[in-house]
Amino acid sequence: MKKKLIFGSIIIALIVVLIWLGKKNSKSPIQFETEKPFKTNIVRKTVATGKVIPLEEVEIKPQITGIIEKIYVEEGAKLKKGDLIAKVRVIPNEQALASARGRVNKAELDLNNAKIVYDRNKKLFDNGVISRGEFEGFQLSYNQSKQDVINAKNDYQIIQKGYMGQGGSAGSANTNIRATTSGMILEIPVKEGYQVIQSNNFNAGTTIASIADMSKMIFEGKVDEAEVGKLGVGIDIEVGLGAIEKKKFPAKLNFIAPKGTEENGAVQFKIKADVTLDEEYFVRAGYSANADIVLEQKDSVLSIKEALLQFDKKTEIPYVEVMTGDQEFERKDVELGISDGINVEIVSGVTEEDEIKIWNKTKKDDKDEGRD
Numbered sequence: 041m042k043k044k045l046i047f048g049s050i051i052i053a054l055i056v057v058l059i060w061l062g063k064k065n066s067k068s069p070i071q072f073e074t075e076k077p078f079k080t081n082i083v084r085k086t087v088a089t090g091k092v093i094p095l096e097e098v099e100i101k102p103q104i105t106g107i108i109e110k111i112y113v114e115e116g117a118k119l120k121k122g123d124l125i126a127k128v129r130v131i132p133n134e135q136a137l138a139s140a141r142g143r144v145n146k147a148e149l150d151l152n153n154a155k156i157v158y159d160r161n162k163k164l165f166d167n168g169v170i171s172r173g174e175f176e177g178f179q180l181s182y183n184q185s186k187q188d189v190i191n192a193k194n195d196y197q198i199i200q201k202g203y204m205g206q207g208g209s210a211g212s213a214n215t216n217i218r219a220t221t222s223g224m225i226l227e228i229p230v231k232e233g234y235q236v237i238q239s240n241n242f243n244a245g246t247t248i249a250s251i252a253d254m255s256k257m258i259f260e261g262k263v264d265e266a267e268v269g270k271l272g273v274g275i276d277i278e279v280g281l282g283a284i285e286k287k288k289f290p291a292k293l294n295f296i297a298p299k300g301t302e303e304n305g306a307v308q309f310k311i312k313a314d315v316t317l318d319e320e321y322f323v324r325a326g327y328s329a330n331a332d333i334v335l336e337q338k339d340s341v342l343s344i345k346e347a348l349l350q351f352d353k354k355t356e357i358p359y360v361e362v363m364t365g366d367q368e369f370e371r372k373d374v375e376l377g378i379s380d381g382i383n384v385e386i387v388s389g390v391t392e393e394d395e396i397k398i399w400n401k402t403k404k405d406d407k408d409e410g411r412d
Contacts, residue, residue, distance in 0.1 A: 074363050074395035077344050082385055084336040084378050090261020092281065092315060092327050094252035098221050101238070101245040106130040106215070108234045108248070115228055119219040125249050126217040128236060130200070140196040147185070147192040154185035223251040226325055257315045257323055259291055259331055262308040270335045271296055271311070279315055282328040289323075291315045291331065336378050343383045348396050349374075360390060361397035369397045 109129040113119065158178050165175035227250045230236060239245025259279045263271065273296060278288040295312035302308075313331065317323055349358050358376055361369040372394075377385030390396065 072367060072369070073398045075345070075348065075398055076395060077342050077386060077390055077392050079340050079392070080343050080383055081339045082337070082341060082343060082378050082380050082383055083334055084380055086263065086267045086333050086335055088261035088263045088311060088331040088333060090259055090311075090329055090331065092257050092259055092279070092323060092325070092329050094223075094226075094254060094325050095256040095258050095314075097226065097250055097252040097325075098223070099247045100125060100217060100220060100249045100251065101247055102128050102217055102236050103238055104128060104130055104215065105238045106236060108230050108232050108236060111228065111230075111232055113225055113228070113249075115225050117225050118223070119225060119251065120222045121219055123219045124216055125219055125225075126230075128215050128217060130215065131235075136199050137196070140192070140199045144189070144192040144196050147189040151182075151185040151189050154182040158182035217248050219249075219251055221251055221253075223253045226250045226252050252325065254323070254325070255317065257317060257325075258294075259313045259315050259329055260310065261329070261331055262303075262310055263333070265300055265307040265309065267333075267335060268296065268300075268309040268311075271333065275333070277313055277334075278332045279313070280330050280332070281323065282330075283324070284321055284327075287318070287321065288332075289315050289317065293333075338378055338385060341377065341385045342390075342392065343385050344390075344396060346379060346382060346384045347400060348398060349376075349384065350399060361399060362390060363395040363397065 106128040108126055110127045112124050112126060119125070158181070161170060161175055161178040164170045165172065228248070229250075230246065230248055234246075236246035236248060237243055259277075271293065273293055275293050277291050277293055279291045280288050291313040293311060293313045295310075297310040300307040300309045311331075315323075344360070348360055350360065351358055357373055359371050359373045362372050364370045372389050374389030375387040377387050379385065
């Protein structure tokens, strides 16, 4: 009898153990973590790529055609208005030179004729044959002829040598190339011995140097058509330079192009912004730059991490799974607001108290982990 009782107890114990093991094995070893919505500030930004350039860049061009005889400065030099940059040696144009020489000869012939007339009428005036008024007319014509010879010779000398010769003042104006504004020389695209062409209505002329005020820089970049409508002149932006790490320069948008250009299938709009420089850094013209532009901002709004969102495969409606019990979840559709790429605003659908399933992050049962 005693053996039967012991055997029965063992059977009952085995049944209890089997029931407990069955219940334990029926429980899923995968446990989903949850996270509550929270309030935060969300800033939606875009990045415009471009470069920083001087606000104004002046190209220095010669007033005459010739050969660069001497360059007195180097790129990077700081100049004041009127400082000497280079000297040009004139190469006379043979056709223009021949024409100028012909004008000199004609002026000299006219002067000889005027002198003959003047001498003859002076004798008549001295003898009282003609009046003073008549004589002064001949005298004026003679003086004018003398001035015509001087002018013709000056024109000839300008074409031949680039200066008038008397005092050399005009020669300095024409052959000496000077800075027309104060600033830094960005580029000297010519060398000594290069031929240069003067600028006129038909020719842009040769650039001898470019000068800019490096204390006044602007950002010039492009934004996509989907974002340009959210921008406005006068908004504040931040400009980062590829050459200067971990430094942002404040800037203010001053121009948005009224017309876009198509690039690689997308329409881009040019923008410009005045950059406030820091004296600690020297910003060079042409540095590549990125501008952080705030498109939209909301403070203290109910948000969740974008990673918690799921989307209906058919309707693309966003939803989350909210905990209703121990590892039990219910789908809730949500209405979204703005997003910064990490957090997204929840307009409706959940509350701050809801526990939202982190569907792409799981953990194993603690006891299972202990067995591993």
